[in-house]
Amino acid sequence: MERLAFEFHAKRTIxxxxxxxxxxxxxxxxxxxxxxxxxxxxxxxxxxxxxRDQWSAVLQRFFSTYDGAARIQIHDAGATPGTxxxxxxxxxxxxxx
Amino acid sequence: xxxxxxxxxxxxxxFIELNARARAxxxxxxxxxxxxLGPFERIASPWLAMQGITPQSDDGCVVIKGAIxxxxxxxxxLEGAFQGGSLGEVSGAKMAAALxxxxxxxxxxxxxxxxxxxxxxxxxxxxxxxxxxxxxxxxSSVLRLRRxxxxxxxxxxxxxxxxxxxxxxxxxxxxxxxxxxRLGLNGAEVIEQESGVEEFDASDRALIWAIHGGTQRYxxxxxxxxxxxDLAQVSRGVRECIRKxxxxxHRSEQVALYRERIAKLxxxxxxDPESLRATWRKSSEQ
Numbered sequence: 001m002e003r004l005a006f007e008f009h010a011k012r013t014i015x016x017x018x019x020x021x022x023x024x025x026x027x028x029x030x031x032x033x034x035x036x037x038x039x040x041x042x043x044x045x046x047x048x049x050x051x052r053d054q055w056s057a058v059l060q061r062f063f064s065t066y067d068g069a070a071r072i073q074i075h076d077a078g079a080t081p082g083t084x085x086x087x088x089x090x091x092x093x094x095x096x097x
Numbered sequence: 098x099x100x101x102x103x104x105x106x107x108x109x110x111x112f113i114e115l116n117a118r119a120r121a122x123x124x125x126x127x128x129x130x131x132x133x134l135g136p137f138e139r140i141a142s143p144w145l146a147m148q149g150i151t152p153q154s155d156d157g158c159v160v161i162k163g164a165i166x167x168x169x170x171x172x173x174x175l176e177g178a179f180q181g182g183s184l185g186e187v188s189g190a191k192m193a194a195a196l197x198x199x200x201x202x203x204x205x206x207x208x209x210x211x212x213x214x215x216x217x218x219x220x221x222x223x224x225x226x227x228x229x230x231x232x233x234x235x236x237s238s239v240l241r242l243r244r245x246x247x248x249x250x251x252x253x254x255x256x257x258x259x260x261x262x263x264x265x266x267x268x269x270x271x272x273x274x275x276x277x278x279r280l281g282l283n284g285a286e287v288i289e290q291e292s293g294v295e296e297f298d299a300s301d302r303a304l305i306w307a308i309h310g311g312t313q314r315y316x317x318x319x320x321x322x323x324x325x326x327d328l329a330q331v332s333r334g335v336r337e338c339i340r341k342x343x344x345x346x347h348r349s350e351q352v353a354l355y356r357e358r359i360a361k362l363x364x365x366x367x368x369d370p371e372s373l374r375a376t377w378r379k380s381s382e383q
Contacts, residue, residue, distance in 0.1 A: 001149040019136045022116055023153040024178030031136055031154060047151045075151050 004044040004052055006059050010069035011038070018095035021087045028076040028084060032091040035071040046076035054081060062088045110328040112253050113277060117159045117174035120214050120253070123328055124172060124335055125163035133160040134191055142185045144224050153179045158188035160195045165339060169209040171199050177216025177256035184217060184262060185224040189231020196238035196248075203245035210339050211242055213250045213269065218284065219260015232261030236268060243270045243347065249338045251331060252320075254278040257309065268349050271338040273322040273331065274311030280320070281309040307370040317377040319348070 017033035035041060040063065044055055058081045072088070079087070115123060122130050134140055136154035145152040157179035161172045173192050175182040184192075192213075199209040220228035239248050250269040252258045257279030258266050266272055266280060274280065283291075285299035298304060307313055315323035322338070324330035348355075361376055362368060368376075 001146065001151055017137060019154075022176055022178045023151050023157075023180075024176075027178065029136070029153055033137065045146070045151050047149075073154070075153055077151055 002044075002046050002049045002052075004046070004055055006042040006044075006056065008040045008042070008059070008063040009038065009067075010035075010040045011067040012069065014068040014070055014095060016095045018091045020090045020094055023075045023077045025077055026079055026083065028074055028079040028087055030087050030091040031073040032070050032095055035069045037069060040066075040068065040070045040072065042072045042074065044074045044076060046074075046078075048076070048078050055084075057081070058084050061085065066092060068092070104325060104327050104330070109325075111326050112328045112331045113255060113275070113326045115328075116178065117157070117176035117214065117216070118161075121159050121161045121172040121174040121212075124165065124212060124332055125161065125170070126165060126167065129163035131162045133162060133195065135159075140187055140191075142187050142221075142224065144185065144227075145180075148223050150180070150223065156185060156187040156191070157182060158184075158191045160191050165210075166336060168339060169202065169207060170212055170339070171195050171209060172212045172214065174214035175217045175262075180221060180223075182215070182217035182256050183221035184219065184228050184231055184235075185221040186227035186231060188221075189228060189235060193231065193234035193238045196235065196242050200238065200242040200245060203242065208246045210246045211239075211248045212335060213248065213265070215250055215252050215258040215262055215266055216254075216256040217258055217260070217262045218256065219262050229261065232265070235262075235265050239265050239268050243268070244343060247271060247338055247341065247343055249273065249335055251335065252278040252280055252311065253326065253331065254311075257281070257284075259284045267319070268347065270344040270347065271322065271341070272314075272320045273324060273334045273338065274314055274320040275324055275326050275331075276306075276310060276312045277326055278311040279306065279309035280311070280314050285309070313370050313374070316374045 014034045019031050021029040023029045141152040141154050142156050157176040159174040199211050202209040247270040249271045250266040251273045253275050254277035263282050285305045288297040289299040314320040322334040324334045
């Protein structure tokens with residue numbers, strides 16, 4: 001298991017928190033909640049070691065369109081990058097209906 | 098009830114395909130749900146990360162208070178996709194405490210039923226002794242609550258309900274299963290591992306379902322309601338059980354009946370699932 005942390009710039013505050021996903025095989029859990037300040041914090045706990053670059057790339061892709069000041073916690077059980085991106089976008093949809 | 102009789106397989110709403118939280122919410126009156134110790138409380142297992150396993154923020158146990166047809170209920174749903182729905186220190190404590198709160202509500206004149214949505218292999222091996230202790234607590238909490246209000250267990254599948262939690266399921270007031278669900282103390286692979294493949298072939302799915310499956314469990318009187326994998330049917334089954342109220346005599350109190358059942362078994366020849374139905378069906382009808 002590996003613990004990773006990332007930070008991104010944010011331009012706006014968000015109002016609602018959101019929780020999606022399950023820590024099941026090939027899936028992940030995302031907890032998204034408002035954070036004070038002008039940045040977003042992402043922490044990842046993943047069962048698969050050695051994929052920091054891939055996590056960084058997926059999160060950069062996500063934050064190229066998302067600008068909320070959020071604290072995002074990810075519990076991952078070996079999801080593919082595509083699944084990670086879908087879950088992150090789903091969390092945004094749930095939080096900003 | 099036969100398989101998917103009279104329901105539109107394509108347009109039905111599957112219950113099995115919902116995750117634990119969605120299952121719990123789907124049974125409750127709309128807007129009545131209030132989750133207790135939800136994911137943002139972050140009361141996860143402290144033991145899994147130490148063993149290199151990613152924890153889940155609700156420890157795989159969803160507790161939602163709400164109402165069904167206006168009557169107070171608490172739904173406890175185990176998430177089968179997380180660690181096989183296994184019961185650890187935290188998820189076990191959540192279940193036992195929620196059952197006790199429901200019993201306390203009953204004892205002060207506010208009848209509250211509990212609905213257990215079980216998808217579990219039983220005790221979480223990584224938290225062995227704490228999980229075992231939790232099962233004991235849950236069992237005693239079920240016994241306390243079922244005197245006042247129905248404790249309704251739903252095993253929808255596809256994980257099923259095994260190990261210590263099969264005891265809690267069996268001690269419930271009412272047990273609802275689907276044909277996809279399985280219920281057993283030991284799972285097929287455990288039996289094969291301990292007693293050999295001649296005793297039980299864990300790769301034989303037809304055999305497993307013929308013994309542990311919902312259809313068989315219902316036919317031999319160990320489950321009360323058999324429903325298809327359809328939200329409307331599961332929901333109707335739960336409502337009917339709530340309406341019946343506490344059970345006059347629980348299975349676990351029918352000692353003479355079950356002794357007689359075991360005495361009736363002819364161990365000189367191999368019992369098969371069909372003949373077991375014939376032997377046991379009648380004696381289980383109250």
